[in-house]
Amino acid sequence: MTDPNHAIHWQFTDEPDASLESFISPDYTLRADEELSDSIELYDTFDRALTQAGLALLRRDRRFQIAFADDLRSGSIEAGEAPAERPLFWRDFPKGDARKVLRRHLGLRAATSLASLQRRSQLHLLRNGDEKIVARLWSESASVPKGDSPLQSLSLSPLLGYEEDAEAIAQGLDQAPFLTRGVEPLGHWALRASGKEQAPLSPKQAIRLRPDQTVQEAVTEIASFMIKVARQYEPGIVEDIDSEFLHDYRVSIRKIRSVLSLITGAYPKAEAKRLKRAFRDLAAATSRLRDLDVYLVDEDRYRSLLPPALQDGLDRMFADFRKRRSRERGKVKRHFQSAAYREEMASHEDWFAQERLPKGARADRPILQIAAKEIRRHYKLVRRRGRELSRFTPDEEVHALRLECKKLRYLLELFSSLFPEGDIKAVEKKLKGLQNTLGSFNDAAVQSRFLSDYLVQAKSLDRPTAAAVGGVVAELHRAQLEARSKVARRFAAFDQAATRRRFHKLFKRPDSPSP
């Protein structure tokens, strides 16, 4: 894709009371050329992946294009035809450069239509004394359905080599009282006018806490935020737009559970217990669906673990998974649409929003102190478990190390705003290296178990399926052993002196003033 050209834009901030021509130097002539009318749909994922990347996916009739978000008329690439009425994944587009771009930005998410706009444009051509076209001038009126007033703009594009002429013409147009330089990019305006410009909140966002907040204030803020984040995803889950809605919903719920478990004493024990159980049940209601999503998303990877001759043996298993997934999806949809669910979530929101929440043993302690204390505690546990590891350590103990790392990681994520950013990122990075290996170890074990269970449960198991699933289980076992063999090394990389010093510096006992 070429870079956006040197287009100059104005907005009509008033009704024109004179012709554009009157502001153009007599060295140039202005003549109307073609008039265009089009209807454009703007697509993006729920988390605005394309907009964040400065791109726009546009649909006209059934043809899609990718353009730069800040100038829809600038160089664009054709993305081909794709169905108009449903969420679109990168695979729905024909092969080519556009598909590659979409794959990179959309990933597992689907793009849906966020806004539609109608655009009427009048092209004028500007010619110099030799009657050579030096620039194109587009006069445009864009509107969104049910929107307020249309966006009226002017855009001047020089032909290559005539940038100086365009600049001179632009200075003339600057004199028009009804024109103001600069206009909101059309895509952005359309999203805003349709009420869709806000990117949703993400569970990965760092919540900005203050060191002087109390434990209860901080925990409440985190929990309230995560409930809000989770609820954003409900419509997308019900409509089954893509697998990431449920994934992010579960991440948000998990963070609530983590903060309640890791930072005790914000609320009375009984309340904390009640809440933990409630959110645990909410998570459990969607576990099976999530599990199936994970296996289905990875279908190609599982097939690639087997030699070509055995791969077709997985067809039945995945067909079974798809059937199960369909049933689970129905259950989950009913769950989210039920009055019981809605009431429960509303009651949690209300509970956390109370003026005066019941207090636990540590409710009024400063969060910075308690967060640092818990981080120190779990860090010590990670180190102790890690140092005890050897090749002969039983798997259960490796899992225990994994769980400790997880707790430490959640603490670092939840409370990162209380500590210097650079240091936090550095320790998180080191921890991630260790966690990835432990995660691979665990994933392989879990998957192996899941697929072995399938083998046991599947009715009238045929030979090809048995061979294929057996093959995958064997590969997973190998992956598990491989990950296991790396654990000691990864722990050593985590446990370096530099990292220990950083932890000590960040989370030392607070006899000294706050960071």
Place this chain on the structure above:
Amino acid sequence: MSVIACYSSKGGVGKTSAAVNLAYASAASGYRTLLVDLDQQAAASFYCRIRPPKRLRAKRLLGEKDSGPRAIRETDYPGLHLLPAHRSYRNFDAVLDGMSRSKKRLATLLKRLGKDYDRVILDSPPTLSRVAENIFQAASTLLVPVVPTALSTRTFEQLKDFFQQSGHAPKKLRPFLSMVDRRKRMHRETAAALRESEGRLLQTAIPYSAAVESMGARREPLLHFAPKHPSSQAFRELWQEVETL
């Protein structure tokens, strides 16, 4: 990216009108096309209504990195850009003489400029000189318009000899009949003779027409203001033939 030159050692044979119309046809086919006007008379530039930038000079064009790219202009026709000529181009030979690698300078320049284009078409000056040698070096095909007269045939023979002697591949030379007036017996007879003797002659012949002449007054390619004219049809066929070479 391929470089095609319209070349003739004589003027007035329809070289520039061919270059301009072939470039137009190329762009209209969807190729990003650069037409390079190397003739100090700047006829191709005139047809496109494009003046050279003030600072463009033969010496700078060959010597400075930015000079070429900065001089390129977009024509009024989608996909067609032009590098206009400047009157200092009459000094090309002198400039080249003073430079190292004097036979390859143009090839190097075009390779660099041509990166952004699918097709590059040269309108050459009607000389047999150092510039011409550069053009012979740089182009993969040389389209040579030949008016079917005895004198023009002789000129073409001389060109072939020159090619052979200076070690350029004769297969690069692709003559085509230009400004053919079927009312003239000499044209008819010479054309027939050339078709017999010259195996490399392209099939398509461009007829003489007042319409092509009027390009100078209209300052537009023929294919743009008279797309249905038989000469336009001939240029399009010529382009097709060149594409399939």
